[in-house]
Amino acid sequence: MNRSPRRGFTLAEVLVVIAVIALLVAVLMPVLDSAFVYQRYVNCAHNLGQLGVAYGTMYSSRRMNRETGIGSLDSGWPKQFEPFVSGSQSVFWCPAAGGEGIMKKASLDAYYDEVYISGVYQGAMSLSESASIWVWRLSQTQFDVFKNSPGHGQGYNYTGYKPDSNPNVYYYLLEDNAWKGGGDKDFWDIIFKIETDDINYKITCVVGVTGYLHNFYVLKGGVKNIIWADCRLFNGQTVQVKGTGVASYGVNTVADQVPPGKGGKILIMDYDLITAAGSPYDETGGRAGQLAKDWQPDPNKPSNGPRFARHYRKADVLFTDGSVKLMTIPEIHPSVPKNCAQYWDPK
Numbered sequence: 646m647n648r649s650p651r652r653g654f655t656l657a658e659v660l661v662v663i664a665v666i667a668l669l670v671a672v673l674m675p676v677l678d679s680a681f682v683y684q685r686y687v688n689c690a691h692n693l694g695q696l697g698v699a700y701g702t703m704y705s706s707r708r709m710n711r712e713t714g715i716g717s718l719d720s721g722w723p724k725q726f727e728p729f730v731s732g733s734q735s736v737f738w739c740p741a742a743g744g745e746g747i748m749k750k751a752s753l754d755a756y757y758d759e760v761y762i763s764g765v766y767q768g769a770m771s772l773s774e775s776a777s778i779w780v781w782r783l784s785q786t787q788f789d790v791f792k793n794s795p796g797h798g799q800g801y802n803y804t805g806y807k808p809d810s811n812p813n814v815y816y817y818l819l820e821d822n823a824w825k826g827g828g829d830k831d832f833w834d835i836i837f838k839i840e841t842d843d844i845n846y847k848i849t850c851v852v853g854v855t856g857y858l859h860n861f862y863v864l865k866g867g868v869k870n871i872i873w874a875d876c877r878l879f880n881g882q883t884v885q886v887k888g889t890g891v892a893s894y895g896v897n898t899v900a901d902q903v904p905p906g907k908g909g910k911i912l913i914m915d916y917d918l919i920t921a922a923g924s925p926y927d928e929t930g931g932r933a934g935q936l937a938k939d940w941q942p943d944p945n946k947p948s949n950g951p952r953f954a955r956h957y958r959k960a961d962v963l964f965t966d967g968s969v970k971l972m973t974i975p976e977i978h979p980s981v982p983k984n985c986a987q988y989w990d991p992k
Contacts, residue, residue, distance in 0.1 A: 895921035923979030
């Protein structure tokens with residue numbers, strides 16, 4: 646039986662198929678993108694709903710323990726909510742925020758090194774993001790230059806922290822005589838290496854060759870928690886420190902004055918800062934500057950609206966009555982007196 650030879654596709658047919666596929670992709674992409682956008686909005690609303698439940702549970706728990714309200718809401722509010730949230734820490738993060746947001750790194754501002762001489766307390770130095778003349782913050786690149794400089798710090802010209810390609814690794818260098826404003830200023834006395842994954846910290850005591858007793862501690866709720874008692878004994882040792890306050894949502898800092906289920910005031914919303922100051926009752930300071938900076942559209946792209954209007958140019962808003970609504974910025978902007986009275990002020 647004779648078989649006719651198999652005929653391949655012509656170039657014209659291949660091009661037609663490619664054109665059809667490209668057309669289908671072009672038609673489907675907006676639909677698929679819209680579906681992804683909608684799913685992120687749904688997940689965000691679900692997160693806020695869980696935080697609303699946590700707020701109610703926390704409030705009730707503290708009432709049962711005869712505590713007043715839930716305590717002030719500030720930059721540590723995620724830690725207040727965390728024990729009452731079921732699920733992972735992702736509930737504090739809007740899916741549409743991506744890698745942006747606020748409080749990506751837990752602050753080291755509450756960490757201190759205190760000095761004792763012959764058992765007598767001399768003073769303490771704070772490890773903060775704004776290092777003083779007695780506490781240097783160096784990137785890995787800066788530290789590599791520093792440790793190879795003559796006399797270490799005595800031959801190193803420190804002009805402030807200069808981040809390099811890996812800002813998640815840096816060092817704090819302390820002059821051990823800082824408490825009395827003297828010393829040899831070699832900064833080779835107490836050195837801490839900091840490594841962070843944007844949520845937690847790994848802190849290593851790289852150098853502890855001081856002649857004095859230095860304790861390294863963190864202040865939590867006004868209580869001193871010693872991490873290393875006498876850093877000289879912990880050269881090369883590492884501790885893990887859990888981060889605090891990781892969220893891409895902002896809390897209304899005076900909402901704690903409104904019981905859950907009442908008032909219909911803004912509790913938490915999509916926001917680029919961890920606190921959403923929107924009320925004259927808010928006494929956290931810098932409110933005017935914050936409103937001007939964070940509630941206004943990007944001046945380079947005014948049509949985009951504020952960065953925190955992440956869903957269809959609107960923001961997900963959780964109210965104290967537990968409801969979650971998608972609202973435009975003009976509807977809730979605190980510079981409008983009506984909005985301030987209706988949504989922000991606790992009274």
